[in-house]
Amino acid sequence: GENVEQHPSTLSVQEGDSAVIKCTYSDSASNYFPWYKQELGKGPQLIIDIRSNVGEKKDQRIAVTLNKTAKHFSLHITETQPEDSAVYFCAASRDSGYALNFGKGTSLLVTP
Amino acid sequence: GAVVSQHPSRVICKSGTSVKIECRSLDFQATTMFWYRQFPKKSLMLMATSNEGSKATYEQGVEKDKFLINHASLTLSTLTVTSAHPEDSSFYICSASTGGDYEQYFGPGTRLTVT
Numbered sequence: 001g002e003n004v005e006q007h008p009s010t011l012s013v014q015e016g017d018s019a020v021i022k023c024t025y026s027d028s029a030s031n032y033f034p035w036y037k038q039e040l041g042k043g044p045q046l047i048i049d050i051r052s053n054v055g056e057k058k059d060q061r062i063a064v065t066l067n068k069t070a071k072h073f074s075l076h077i078t079e080t081q082p083e084d085s086a087v088y089f090c091a092a093s094r095d096s097g098y099a100l101n102f103g104k105g106t107s108l109l110v111t112p
Numbered sequence: 113g114a115v116v117s118q119h120p121s122r123v124i125c126k127s128g129t130s131v132k133i134e135c136r137s138l139d140f141q142a143t144t145m146f147w148y149r150q151f152p153k154k155s156l157m158l159m160a161t162s163n164e165g166s167k168a169t170y171e172q173g174v175e176k177d178k179f180l181i182n183h184a185s186l187t188l189s190t191l192t193v194t195s196a197h198p199e200d201s202s203f204y205i206c207s208a209s210t211g212g213d214y215e216q217y218f219g220p221g222t223r224l225t226v227t
Contacts, residue, residue: 046218
C-alpha cells in the first residue's frame with residue numbers, strides 16, 4: 001500500500017519568513033496530492049492540491065511542487081502569519097473515490 | 113459549496129453503550145464517504161470506505177461489527193460505535209467525495225469520550 005512520509009514533524013518560524021514542508025510517497029500510481037490544514041479540535045481543511053499532470057501550483061502565499069520521478073511533493077508558505085499556525089498534513093491518493101493516505105503531520109508555529 | 117457536517121460534535125457516553133455519529137454532505141451528492149479516526153497529535157487513520165447503497169469496506173484491523181457504517185443515501189452516512197469502551201475514545205472524522213473529481217471534503221469531526 002501507499003506510504004506517505006512527512007517532514008519535519010514540527011516547524012517554528014518567525015512571522016514573515018517562509019515555511020517548507022516536504023512529503024514523499026511510495027505508490028507510483030498515486031496522482032492526487034492535497035494538503036490540509038487542521039486547527040485544534042477541527043476537521044482538516046483543504047488548502048491546496050496538485051495533480052500529477054502539473055509540477056507546480058500557486059495560490060497567493062501558498063504553493064505546492066510535485067516531482068513525480070522522485071516521488072516527492074512540497075508545500076511552501078511565504079510571508080507567514082501567526083494565523084498560519086496549525087498542523088499541516090500532506091496526503092496522496094490514486095484516483096477519485098480512493099481514500100487518502102496521510103502523512104503524520106507537521107505542527108507549524110509562526111511567532112510574531 | 114462542498115460542506116460536510118457531522119453530528120454530534122461532542123459526545124460522552126458510558127462504557128457498554130452505543131453511539132451513532134452522522135455525516136452529511138449538505139450541498140452535493142457524495143457517492144463515497146470515508147471514516148477516519150484520529151488520536152491526539154496523530155495523523156488520520158482510515159477506518160472504512162463506504163459507497164452509497166453498498167456495504168462498507170473496512171481497513172485491516174478495524175472491527176466491522178464494532179464500527180457499523182451505513183451509507184443509506186447520497187447525502188448521509190452514519191458510524192455507530194457499538195458497546196463502546198474507553199479505548200474507543202477518539203476524534204472521528206468523515207469525508208465525502210463526489211466521485212467526479214479527486215477532492216475530499218472533510219467534516220468538522222466528532223469528539224467521542226467513553227467513561
